[in-house]
Amino acid sequence: MRRLALRFGLDEQHSYWICGRGGIPLLSKLCMARPKELVCDGCGQAASAEHIARRLQRLEWTTRFRPVHINTLLLGAFSPRDEQDFLYAPGGEFHGEAALLLEAAGISTAGRAADAADAEFQRAGLFLAHVLECPIEGQVNLELEMERVLKARLAAVATRIRRSLKPKRVMVVTEALTPVVEDILKLDLGCPILLDRGKPFRLVNSAGENGVARLREALLGNARD
Numbered sequence: 001m002r003r004l005a006l007r008f009g010l011d012e013q014h015s016y017w018i019c020g021r022g023g024i025p026l027l028s029k030l031c032m033a034r035p036k037e038l039v040c041d042g043c044g045q046a047a048s049a050e051h052i053a054r055r056l057q058r059l060e061w062t063t064r065f066r067p068v069h070i071n072t073l074l075l076g077a078f079s080p081r082d083e084q085d086f087l088y089a090p091g092g093e094f095h096g097e098a099a100l101l102l103e104a105a106g107i108s109t110a111g112r113a114a115d116a117a118d119a120e121f122q123r124a125g126l127f128l129a130h131v132l133e134c135p136i137e138g139q140v141n142l143e144l145e146m147e148r149v150l151k152a153r154l155a156a157v158a159t160r161i162r163r164s165l166k167p168k169r170v171m172v173v174t175e176a177l178t179p180v181v182e183d184i185l186k187l188d189l190g191c192p193i194l195l196d197r198g199k200p201f202r203l204v205n206s207a208g209e210n211g212v213a214r215l216r217e218a219l220l221g222n223a224r225d
Contacts, residue, residue, distance in 0.1 A: 042133030043078070044152055055134050061088040062128075065118045071125025072222050073167035074101065075157075075184075077150060077176035078132035087121070087128050090114055097174070100203040101128065104215040126219075129165065131157050131177070147179040154180065158187040167191055169222060172200040173215065194218065 040047035042055050058079060065088055076097065083089040085096030094102060094109050094117065102109055102117055105126060109117050131153050136146075161170065169192045172184060177200045185193055196202070201218065202211035 040134055041156075044132070044149065045134065045137055047134075051134065051137070058086065058088070058133065061086075061090060064088070065122040065127075067122050067125050067127055069125065070127045070165055070167035071169075072127075072219065073161065073165055073170045074126065074128045074173050075161075075170050075177070076128065076130045076174045079130045079135050081135035088118060097203060100212055101173075104203075104212045105219055106216060125168075127165065127167070129157075129161075131180075146176065150177070150180045151183055154183055154187060158189055162188060162190040169194055171215075171218065171222075173203065174200055175202050175204070176200075194222075 038047045038049075038052065039045070040051055040055060042059075045051070047055075080086050080097050082096065084092055084094065085098055087094075087098040087101055089098075091114055093099075094114065099109065102121065105121055105124060107117055107120050107124075131150050136149075161167065170189055171194045172181065177184065181195065181198070181200060187193075196214055196218070201215045202209075203215070204211050
C-alpha cells in the first residue's frame with residue numbers, strides 16, 4: 001500500500017483506505033494537498049494575493065515613467081510602504097524617499113501634479129529601482145536578517161539591470177544598502193557603480209552633512225557626461 005500511496009504522491013499518514021471485494025484494499029481520494037506558499041518574485045518574501053496585487057500596481061505605475069535610455073539608475077534597498085513615499089505613485093503629495101529624490105534631482109513639486117514631476121525625472125534620464133521591489137513585511141528588523149534578505153535578491157537584480165534596464169551608471173542610494181555594498185560592487189551590472197566615498201548616497205542629514213545636497217552634486221556631475 002505504501003508503494004501505491006507514493007505513486008500518487010501521497011503518504012500513509014494522510015491516506016484513507018477502504019476495502020474492496022475480497023478484502024483487496026482500494027486507495028480512496030486522499031485529503032487535498034496543502035497549497036504551496038506563494039513567493040513574490042519581486043522581493044522573495046512570502047506573498048498573499050494582496051501582496052502580489054500591490055506589486056503589480058507598483059510595476060504599472062513605474063513602467064509609465066521608465067526612460068527609453070536610462071542615464072542614471074538610482075538603486076535603493078526596498079520599496080516604501082506608504083504610497084506617498086513611492087516616487088511613481090499617482091496623485092497626492094510627495095513625502096519621504098520620493099520627495100528627497102526629487103529634491104536631489106532639482107525637480108520642484110510645488111503646485112505640480114505628481115505626473116508632471118515624474119515626467120521631468122524621466123526626461124532627465126533618471127530611473128528608480130529597489131533591490132526589494134516591495135516593502136518589508138513582518139519582523140525583518142534585525143540588521144543581520146535585513147542583510148540576508150537583500151543579499152538573496154542581488155543576483156536577480158543584477159540580471160535585470162544588465163539585461164533589461166541597461167543604464168549608463170548605477171548610483172547606490174539609501175543607508176539600508178550599507179551592509180551589502182561590497183556585494184553590490186562584485187556584481188556584473190554592465191556599467192559603473194557610483195558610491196559616496198565608499199558608501200551609499202544618503203537621503204538624510206548626518207554629522208553636519210546634507211545627504212540630499214551631496215546626491216544632487218553627484219547627479220549634476222553625471223548630467224554633464
